[in-house]
Amino acid sequence: MEPSGPVAWxxxxxxxxxxxxxxxxxxxxxxxxxxxxxxxxxxSYDAPVAGTAALVRFATSFADAGAAxxxxxxxxxxxxxxxxxxxxxxxxxxxxxxxxxxGSGEDSRLVRLTTLADLWVPVADGxxxxxxxxxxxxxVLPAARPAADTxxxxx
Amino acid sequence: MEPSGPVAWxxxxxxxxxxxxxxxxxxxxxxxxxxxxxxxxxxSYDAPVAGTAALVRFATSFADAGAAxxxxxxxxxxxxxxxxxxxxxxxxxxxxxxxxxxGSGEDSRLVRLTTLADLWVPVADGxxxxxxxxxxxxxVLPAARPAADTxxxxx
Amino acid sequence: MEPSGPVAWxxxxxxxxxxxxxxxxxxxxxxxxxxxxxxxxxxSYDAPVAGTAALVRFATSFADAGAAxxxxxxxxxxxxxxxxxxxxxxxxxxxxxxxxxxGSGEDSRLVRLTTLADLWVPVADGxxxxxxxxxxxxxVLPAARPAADTxxxxx
Numbered sequence: 430m431e432p433s434g435p436v437a438w439x440x441x442x443x444x445x446x447x448x449x450x451x452x453x454x455x456x457x458x459x460x461x462x463x464x465x466x467x468x469x470x471x472x473s474y475d476a477p478v479a480g481t482a483a484l485v486r487f488a489t490s491f492a493d494a495g496a497a498x499x500x501x502x503x504x505x506x507x508x509x510x511x512x513x514x515x516x517x518x519x520x521x522x523x524x525x526x527x528x529x530x531x532g533s534g535e536d537s538r539l540v541r542l543t544t545l546a547d548l549w550v551p552v553a554d555g556x557x558x559x560x561x562x563x564x565x566x567x568x569v570l571p572a573a574r575p576a577a578d579t580x581x582x583x584x
Numbered sequence: 585m586e587p588s589g590p591v592a593w594x595x596x597x598x599x600x601x602x603x604x605x606x607x608x609x610x611x612x613x614x615x616x617x618x619x620x621x622x623x624x625x626x627x628s629y630d631a632p633v634a635g636t637a638a639l640v641r642f643a644t645s646f647a648d649a650g651a652a653x654x655x656x657x658x659x660x661x662x663x664x665x666x667x668x669x670x671x672x673x674x675x676x677x678x679x680x681x682x683x684x685x686x687g688s689g690e691d692s693r694l695v696r697l698t699t700l701a702d703l704w705v706p707v708a709d710g711x712x713x714x715x716x717x718x719x720x721x722x723x724v725l726p727a728a729r730p731a732a733d734t735x736x737x738x739x
Numbered sequence: 740m741e742p743s744g745p746v747a748w749x750x751x752x753x754x755x756x757x758x759x760x761x762x763x764x765x766x767x768x769x770x771x772x773x774x775x776x777x778x779x780x781x782x783s784y785d786a787p788v789a790g791t792a793a794l795v796r797f798a799t800s801f802a803d804a805g806a807a808x809x810x811x812x813x814x815x816x817x818x819x820x821x822x823x824x825x826x827x828x829x830x831x832x833x834x835x836x837x838x839x840x841x842g843s844g845e846d847s848r849l850v851r852l853t854t855l856a857d858l859w860v861p862v863a864d865g866x867x868x869x870x871x872x873x874x875x876x877x878x879v880l881p882a883a884r885p886a887a888d889t890x891x892x893x894x
Contacts (some may be wrong), residue, residue, distance in 0.1 A: 434593055438744055445820040449833060501876040503852055505817050505835055507660050510600040522678055523604060527684070527692070529852050531876035535871070537837070537852040542658055542684050542692040566686035567658040589748055662815050665755040678759060682839070682847070697839050697847040698812055701797055721811040721841035 437511035440504045440549055448504035449482060455490035470564035471543075475498050496510045500530040504552055506545075519559065520549045526563075550577055585669050592666035595677055595704050598711055603659035611643035619705060619712045626698075626718035655685040661700075674714065675704045681718075697721045740824050747821035750832055750859055752792045753866055758814035766798035774860060781853075781873035810840040816855075829869065830859045836873075852876045 432440075441464065446550035451459040460481050463469070469487065478487045495502040505527040513521040524547075528540040544564040549556045587595075598617065603615040618624070623634035624642065633642045634673050650657045660682040668676040679702075683695040699719040704711045742750075753772065770791050773779070778789035779797065788797045804864040805812040815837040834857075840851040854874040859866045882892040 433591055435744055437597060438593065438748065442747060442820065445818040445834075446822065448818050448835075449820050493837055501852075501877070503835060505837070505852075507662055507817055508600040508603050510597065510604055512601065525603075525658060526601075527660070529849070534877055537849050537876060539684070539692050539694055539849055542656075542660075542686055566658070566692060567689055589745055592752060593748065611758070662817055663755040663758050665752065665759055667756065679755075680758075680813060694741055694839070694847050697811075697815075697841055721813070721847060722844055 432511050432514040436514065436520060440511050440520060440556055441509050444506045444509050444522075446522055448506055451488050451491060452501075452503050454492045456485045456492065459488045460484035462558055463561075464552075464559050467558050467560065469561045469563070472565055472568050473563070495530070498530075498532075500532050503529045503531075505529055518551050520551075520556070521576070522547045522549060550573055586639050587666050587669040587675055591669065591675060595666045596664050599661045599664050599677075599679055603661055606621060606643050606646060607656075607658050609647045611640045611647065614643045615639035617713055618716075619707075619714050622713050622715065624716045624718070626716075627720055628718070650685070652684075653687075655687050656687070658684045658686075660684055663739055673706050675706075675711070677702050677704060742821050742824040742830055745826065745829060750821045750830060750866055751819050753859070754816045754819050754832075754834055758816055761798050761801060762811075762813050764802045766795045766802065769798045770794035770867055773871075774869050777868050777870065779871045782875055782878050783873070802810075805840070808840075808842075810842050813839045813841075815839055828861050830861075830866070832859060834856045882884070 447459060447462050447558050450462065455551065463481070463484055467481075467484065468477045469484065470477040478484055491502070507525045507527070509522065509524045511520060511522040515521070522545075524545045526543045526545050528543070529537050530540055531537040543566065546562045547558055547565070548560045550559045601615060602617050605617065618636070618639055620636050621634065622636075622639065623632045624639065625632040633639055646657070660721070662680045664677065664679045666675060666677040670676070677700075679700045681698045681700050683698070684692050685695055686692040698721065701717045701719070703711055703715045706715045757769060757772050760772065773794055775791050776789065776877070777794065778787045779794060780787040788794055797828075801812070809813070817835045817837070819832065819834045821830060821832040832855075834855045836853045836855050838853070839847050840850055841847040852875065856872045856874070857868055858870045860869045
């Protein structure tokens with residue numbers, strides 16, 4: 430069914446907040462926007478990032494990579510579409526996510542645009558992500574790596 | 585008068601959804617966000633695109649053009665300002681729309697920024713666009729093409 | 740405390756509107772989104788811009804600079820996070836602000852990404868900005884200019 434206005438709005442706010450957390454270097458805060466078993470599935474990584482500890486490491490490595498390159502990185506979220514609430518109360522949403530980086534004294538650079546397909550679940554004090562799937566526009570086959578990359582010749 | 589919160593919010597969501605429809609290749613779905621006599625007026629085209637059949641063709645040609653160039657194109661909507669409700673219930677809104685394209689293995693490219701001036705009308709199950717006027721920032725005279733382009737020397 | 744939905748939403752709309760005002764050349768309208776003693780603090784300027792008259796001059800000079808360079812400039816706001824309401828009713832919010840400029844016949848250019856940290860206060864007919872602090876991603880030390888720039892050799 431169609432999510433109610435308050436539900437859609439709460440999730441809309443969760444997207445904005447989530448970017449400020451990871452971009453501000455709060456890896457634990459960002460990981461806590463997922464359920465304890467939440468997973469982040471992106472073609473940028475060989476395997477899903479699942480569970481709080483792995484999510485914290487993921488966000489920490491994101492911040493470290495920016496610092497090592499002397500770049501400030503931002504997650505710019507737009508087109509948040511909270512489009513369906515399932516019978517179990519979980520909510521499907523999608524959005525665009527642009528990665529923008531800036532070096533000292535330089536113009537900002539739009540690195541890539543990705544599409545998020547998310548499943549949010551209600552908890553006592555709001556909403557948490559159970560699953561995020563990321564599609565990168567710069568990858569023709571976003572859902573899977575070529576077979577040669579993920580299976581050995583003797584698999 | 586000032587639109588109510590629920591009205592403004594419903595239209596805000598309609599903007600987000602509309603981009604996902606056209607960018608996802610759902611030409612019929614995108615055209616259905618307009619009224620049956622809805623029109624799309626842009627300086628990029630010689631004449632307004634009016635009516636469902638023409639809107640479907642427009643969205644289809646947008647998708648075909650991207651595919652022919654090997655690009656993924658996105659309509660990134662921001663600054664949605666639902667600013668006025670008329671006495672007849674229709675609602676004026678404006679927003680920024682950025683076109684971002686991405687080729688395989690490349691950085692995303694911000695192609696252009698346009699401003700949307702829209703008139704939304706209430707229907708049984710939500711809101712539909714009756715008229716969209718697009719202004720392109722890269723065109724000094726956005727409302728009209730130079731006369732030389734649209735009239736023959738003997739007109 | 741957490742701002743209510745209607746409060747957060749009203750402020751969300753104020754952000755969208757504010758950009759249309761300054762980008763549309765309405766310097767007085769933009770200045771009026773601040774309280775009469777409102778201040779705008781940015782590392783781009785030597786001193787805070789404070790009070791309605793100074794804010795009008797600021798917005799006017801922004802428009803004049805764009806016109807002089809033949810550029811259309813836009814304030815693209817995303818990731819609006821209305822995160823805290825204080826006991827006195829004022830509300831803290833933050834957002835990303837991208838500056839995008841476009842010359843005639845050219846691609847749009849993402850010039851910079853900044854982060855806004857704002858304090859909004861309730862007034863009879865809505866919300867006004869009491870203080871805006873801008874952080875530029877292209878500046879390593881956003882809160883202050885190098886000492887050599889702001890103090891004389893005999894200070």
